[in-house]
Amino acid sequence: MQHKKVAIIGAGIVGLTCAWHVLQSGHTVVLVDPDPEGDKASFGNAGGIAVSEVVPASAPGVFLKLPKWLFDPLGPLSLRWTHAPRLLPWMLRFSRVSTRAEMERIAGALSALNSRTYDDLMPLLNSAGLSDKLYNHGALTVYESETAFQADAAEWKLKRQHGVTCTPMSGEEARQLEPALSGLVHKAMFTPQWSQVSDPKDIHNGLLETVQRNGATIARGAAKRINQTATGVRIEMDGHADVSADLVVLAAGAWSKPLAASIGDRVLLESERGYNTTLPTPGISVTRELIFAERKFVATPLATGLRIGGAAEFGGLTSKPNFKRSEALVKLAKRYLPDLDSDQGIQWSGHRPATPDSLPVIGRSPNNRNVIHAFGHGHLGLTQAATTGRLVADLIDNKPASLDLTPYRIERFTYGA
Numbered sequence: 001m002q003h004k005k006v007a008i009i010g011a012g013i014v015g016l017t018c019a020w021h022v023l024q025s026g027h028t029v030v031l032v033d034p035d036p037e038g039d040k041a042s043f044g045n046a047g048g049i050a051v052s053e054v055v056p057a058s059a060p061g062v063f064l065k066l067p068k069w070l071f072d073p074l075g076p077l078s079l080r081w082t083h084a085p086r087l088l089p090w091m092l093r094f095s096r097v098s099t100r101a102e103m104e105r106i107a108g109a110l111s112a113l114n115s116r117t118y119d120d121l122m123p124l125l126n127s128a129g130l131s132d133k134l135y136n137h138g139a140l141t142v143y144e145s146e147t148a149f150q151a152d153a154a155e156w157k158l159k160r161q162h163g164v165t166c167t168p169m170s171g172e173e174a175r176q177l178e179p180a181l182s183g184l185v186h187k188a189m190f191t192p193q194w195s196q197v198s199d200p201k202d203i204h205n206g207l208l209e210t211v212q213r214n215g216a217t218i219a220r221g222a223a224k225r226i227n228q229t230a231t232g233v234r235i236e237m238d239g240h241a242d243v244s245a246d247l248v249v250l251a252a253g254a255w256s257k258p259l260a261a262s263i264g265d266r267v268l269l270e271s272e273r274g275y276n277t278t279l280p281t282p283g284i285s286v287t288r289e290l291i292f293a294e295r296k297f298v299a300t301p302l303a304t305g306l307r308i309g310g311a312a313e314f315g316g317l318t319s320k321p322n323f324k325r326s327e328a329l330v331k332l333a334k335r336y337l338p339d340l341d342s343d344q345g346i347q348w349s350g351h352r353p354a355t356p357d358s359l360p361v362i363g364r365s366p367n368n369r370n371v372i373h374a375f376g377h378g379h380l381g382l383t384q385a386a387t388t389g390r391l392v393a394d395l396i397d398n399k400p401a402s403l404d405l406t407p408y409r410i411e412r413f414t415y416g417a
Contacts, residue, residue, distance in 0.1 A: 003027060004027045004245075005030070005232075006396060007245035007247070007249070008030070009250050009259065010032070010251035010375070011032075011036035011040075011218075012040050012204070013381050014375065016211060017385040018249050018251055019216050020124055020389060021124075021389035022249075024393065025396065030245065031216055031217070032237075033218070034222045036218055037208065039350070041274070041350040041353075042200060042203075043201045043350070044348040045309075046200075046276070046289065046309050047196055047197045048300065048383070050139075050379070050380060051118070051164075052159055052166075053110070053383070054110040054159055054162050055103065055107055055110075055155045055158060056103060056106040056359075058095075060099060060100050076312060078325065079314050080313070080316065082315075083315045083316045083319070086316065091356070093356040093357070106357055106358060107158050109407035109408065110380075113388075114380070114384065116402075120386035120389070128206050130203060133206075134195055136192075137288035138190055138192040138194050139289040140177060140188055141188060141293050142174055142185045142188045142336065144185065146186060146187060148293060149293075152293060156189060159191075164191060164193060165192055165193055166189050167191075168189055169187065171183070171188065174188035177190070178287060178288070178290065180337050180340075181336060182335070182337065182338045184336055185336065196288065196289055196300065198302060198303040199303045202303070219237070222239075223237060223238075223259060224236045224237060226248055226259055226263050226368070228263070228370065231246070232245055233247065233370045233371065248372070249373075249392055250374065252375060253352075253381075254269070254271040256375040256376070260365075260373065260410065265366070265410050266413050267410055269355055269361075270353075271316060271317045271354070272313070272314060272353075273312070273315060273319075274311060274352050275311045275323070276307050276309030276326060276348050277345040277346065277347050278307045278308075278345065279305045279343075281343075282305060283340060284340055286306060289301075292336060296312075297311065297329050297333070305346075308326075308333045308345075323347050325349075326348070327347075330345060352379060353376045355378065357412075359407055361375055361376040362409075363405045363409045365410065372396065
């Protein structure tokens with residue numbers, strides 16, 4: 001095997017898992033990031049290892065709900081209207097994949113990644129001394145009405161077809177599992193394969209320390225452009241020395257689109273800003289992640305407190321956060337968790353890298369074979385990161401892919417696949 005110098009743009013959870021796998025293959029790694037220890041989406045997520053989440057956001061019927069959500073101040077979706085013209089191509093593709101046939105195709109591709117999660121994640125956590133940060137209590141999806149529960153029946157059936165265990169419960173049975181839930185909960189679904197990390201920030205920091213201990217170096221600075229050279233690639237840096245390497249892994253999350261464009265790769269990628277509030281002393285006990293189906297938000301018990309998170313806001317990467325979204329989520333949570341103490345909440349906002357088909361972009365660039373894409377994981381970055389890292393390392397070593405990468409290739413945005 002030929003030794004290579006690999007530059008990985010992005011030190012979020014996906015970039016770090018790529019770095020770990022590439023180092024395990026015996027290559028040299030340099031991580032390119034303006035602030036590798038700083039705040040990013042890898043810190044503010046809900047901490048779920050969400051292997052059961054195989055239904056895309058574009059499930060049939062969702063597109064028709066968007067106008068109602070946009071005009072609901074407590075709704076799960078908001079849009080900065082000044083960003084609407086730029087969002088239009090993304091939304092057009094979203095509407096195109098909002099069919100049952102596309103839902104089933106995409107679910108198969110998501111399941112192919114998610115079904116490998118624990119096989120790829122556990123060796124990584126063990127190597128980094130982080131296995132004690134993972135626990136498995138499953139997740140509980142709760143419903144206010146029988147109508148809403150039945151409306152999701154097709155999605156639960158699809159999950160079962162992909163190996164997800166789904167146990168229906170009455171509202172009373174749900175409260176036996178989670179006594180803090182109010183009588184508003186009428187039905188629930190328990191998914192035992194779902195796991196939880198105690199704090200996603202601890203996982204990120206531990207992996208960053210591990211890859212540095214194993215030889216990865218840091219090039220601090222923002223990547224501006226990727227250029228091909230006679231011997232490999234050169235990353236133009238903003239105000240810092242350029243970085244040269246044999247190969248580049250583009251794992252810059254929501255910031256990946258312009259870097260992909262610099263080598264001629266078109267991608268429909270948007271920042272789906274998420275919001276949360278972490279309550280250090282919530283005053284209630286919650287054992288597992290709670291998913292509130294009608295309102296599209298979650299409550300997650302972490303080492304730092306109870307995190308109330310969710311919401312999707314499309315407004316680009318440069319707009320300022322609107323923390324009224326965080327406040328709205330806490331108000332919603334108190335409907336379901338009436339004894340919740342919402343004082344001293346710590347608000348957070350971050351950018352998820354969202355594709356219209358809910359599939360990440362993984363694979364070699366068609367325009368520069370020395371560039372490998374690894375971004376666009378949306379809500380499943382933590383879940384799919386370790387498997388993405390293994391796939392990237394196999395591509396670098398020219399090993400046969402362990403699964404069909406066709407659904408994740410960036411060419412799908414050029415050719416309409």
